[in-house]
Amino acid sequence: MEDKVRDNYDRPIISLRISITNRCNVDCIYCHHDGMLESSDEMTPDEICQVCRIAKSLGVEKIRLSGGEPLVRRDIVEIVEKVNTLGFKDLSITTNGIYLEKYAQALKDAGLDRVNVSLDTLDPQIYKMITGADLLEKAKNGILKASEVGIYPVKINMVVMNDINTEELWDMFEFCKGNDLILQLIEIIDSDSCEDKDFNSKYHFELSEFEEKLASLADSIKVREFMQNRRKYFIDGGEIEVVHPVENSDFCSNCSRLRVTPEGKLKPCLLRNDNLVDLIQFIRDGCSEEQIKERFLQAIAKREPYYKDEE
Ligand code: SAM
Numbered sequence: 001m002e003d004k005v006r007d008n009y010d011r012p013i014i015s016l017r018i019s020i021t022n023r024c025n026v027d028c029i030y031c032h033h034d035g036m037l038e039s040s041d042e043m044t045p046d047e048i049c050q051v052c053r054i055a056k057s058l059g060v061e062k063i064r065l066s067g068g069e070p071l072v073r074r075d076i077v078e079i080v081e082k083v084n085t086l087g088f089k090d091l092s093i094t095t096n097g098i099y100l101e102k103y104a105q106a107l108k109d110a111g112l113d114r115v116n117v118s119l120d121t122l123d124p125q126i127y128k129m130i131t132g133a134d135l136l137e138k139a140k141n142g143i144l145k146a147s148e149v150g151i152y153p154v155k156i157n158m159v160v161m162n163d164i165n166t167e168e169l170w171d172m173f174e175f176c177k178g179n180d181l182i183l184q185l186i187e188i189i190d191s192d193s194c195e196d197k198d199f200n201s202k203y204h205f206e207l208s209e210f211e212e213k214l215a216s217l218a219d220s221i222k223v224r225e226f227m228q229n230r231r232k233y234f235i236d237g238g239e240i241e242v243v244h245p246v247e248n249s250d251f252c253s254n255c256s257r258l259r260v261t262p263e264g265k266l267k268p269c270l271l272r273n274d275n276l277v278d279l280i281q282f283i284r285d286g287c288s289e290e291q292i293k294e295r296f297l298q299a300i301a302k303r304e305p306y307y308k309d310e311e
Pocket of ligand 1: 024030031032066067068069070094095096116117118157158159186187188189190
């Protein structure tokens with residue numbers, strides 16, 4: 001960890017999550033839509049690659065491509081291919097899986113290490129209610145295809161919502177266990193951009209009690225230190241992880257991730273939009289590598305855990 005750039009709270013910057021588009025092919029009820037960007041304004045594969053190269057020179061080891069829906073980009077394979085030439089320890093994508101059946105093999109061949117697929121339910125009607133689309137089977141086929149071509153691990157992101165999918169937690173675990181997938185349960189994050197302003201209070205489901213049950217059943221438990229101290233539970237040959245992002249001091253105190261928005265701005269903190277740092281404009285203006293590095297350092301200097309004033 002010695003060669004890593006650290007922020008003012010001594011947190012090393014290990015991973016970069018790049019939102020490569022804000023276009024999406026579904027409309028999830030909980031999603032924080034980050035505005036709309038014309039595809040012509042999106043970062044090109046070369047620009048994404050340049051951002052990754054500079055991040056690597058600062059010690060970043062892992063790249064995650066996200067969105068919007070990253071697989072709506074027709075150049076997604078080229079992006080993965082180009083980023084892969086930089087030799088990161090880990091290159092992954094977060095996707096809704098709908099186009100994964102089509103792209104899994106090409107992405108694997110291009111150098112993709114891992115994939116996270118969002119799947120909140122196994123019930124077609126609930127899937128339609130959450131996403132607005134009738135595409136559950138497509139998403140499931142995408143997941144199975146990713147496993148079949150040897151992308152490992154395939155992780156399922158399930159946002160847990162009170163009265164919507166809480167009855168399905170064990171079914172989802174069985175589905176994952178049976179298909180050699182890791183299940184990741186995510187507590188919902190409040191979103192200003194949700195049309196339904198009471199969404200969070202209606203649907204937020206506290207996972208601590210469920211986690212106690214997991215702990216009592218687990219054959220073993222692992223804590224992921226640089227992933228916000230998340231716990232992984234190994235139960236009966238299956239694996240399940242729980243993410244509590246809401247006002248969780250572990251989430252913040254061990255955060256090692258910097259983000260890039262679809263507009264090409266560095267985003268120092270997940271839950272804030274008031275401290276973004278322009279990046280892509282500097283690249284497009286032809287600034288030197290040192291000047292672009294400086295933008296990264298400015299963003300890193302703006303990282304603040306939410307509890308900093310409470311200490
Ligand atoms: N389209 C891709 C997908 O569906 O995975 C990538 C983008 S999506 C915004 C990335 C992840 O954020 C998904 O796993 C999604 O479930 C999660 N997410 C989105 N809004 C959320 C919220 N309000 N609370 C918790 N997780 C959320």
